[in-house]
Amino acid sequence: MLLKGWTALQRLRNVCVENLPYAECIKRYDSETTLFYCDPPYVDTEHYYGKDSFSQDDHYKLAGLLHGAKGKVMITHYRNGLYDELYKGWHRYEYQSFKGSHKSNGEKKPETLEILYCNFKPSRQRSLFDG
Ligand SMILES: C[S@@+](CC[C@H](N)C(=O)[O-])C[C@H]1O[C@@H](n2cnc3c(N)ncnc32)[C@H](O)[C@@H]1O
Numbered sequence: 001m002l003l004k005g006w007t008a009l010q011r012l013r014n015v016c017v018e019n020l021p022y023a024e025c026i027k028r029y030d031s032e033t034t035l036f037y038c039d040p041p042y043v044d045t046e047h048y049y050g051k052d053s054f055s056q057d058d059h060y061k062l063a064g065l066l067h068g069a070k071g072k073v074m075i076t077h078y079r080n081g082l083y084d085e086l087y088k089g090w091h092r093y094e095y096q097s098f099k100g101s102h103k104s105n106g107e108k109k110p111e112t113l114e115i116l117y118c119n120f121k122p123s124r125q126r127s128l129f130d131g
Contacts, residue, residue, distance in 0.1 A: 022058075026065045034071030038062070043080050059086065072120045079113045087117035 018025060026036065040062055046054040063086040066073045077083040079094070097114035 021053075022062055023065060026069060030069050030071050032070050034069070036066070036069065036071055036073045036075075038066065038073065038075040040075070040077070042078055043082055059083075063087065066119070069119070072118070074116060074118045074122070076114055076116050079115050083115065083117065091118040091121055092116070093118075 020028070022038070022040070029036075040059070041049055041054045043056070043059065046056060046058070059082060066075065075083075075087065078099075084092075093116040095114055095116065097112055098109040099112050
C-alpha cells in the first residue's frame, strides 16, 4: 500500500490544483497540448453546487467553449438527449456507473449509464498506480 501511495505521489508531483470557474480555466489552460477532462453538474442538478455556480445555459456555454478548444477534451454526463445533441459528432462511449450525487439513507447507490464524449480517439489509459 505504501509503495502504491509512493507511485501515485510521483505521478502527481507536478500537479497543480486550481479552483476556477470553467470559462476561466479553459481560457487560461487551452493549448494544443492540453487535455481537459470535464465533469460538469448534471442536467437538473445544477443547483447542488450553489445557487449561481452553474445554470442550464452553462451547458450550452461550456459546449461552445469546448468545441472551440485547441486541446483534447473529454466530458462525461449521464445519458441525456441534450448532451448527445451538444457533443454530436464526437467519439461517444457508454459505461455503467453509480449515481454519485444521489442523496441516500445508506442504501446502495442506483446504477446509471454514464457517457464519455471525446473530441479525439483515446488510446488505453494506464492506471494511476502503474509504475
Ligand atoms: C458532477 S460534479 C463533478 C464532481 C467531480 N468529478 C468530483 O469527483 O469531485 C460537478 C462539479 O462541477 C463543479 N462546478 C459547478 N459549477 C462550476 C463552474 N461554474 N465552474 C467550474 N466548476 C463548477 C462543482 O463544484 C462540482 O465539483
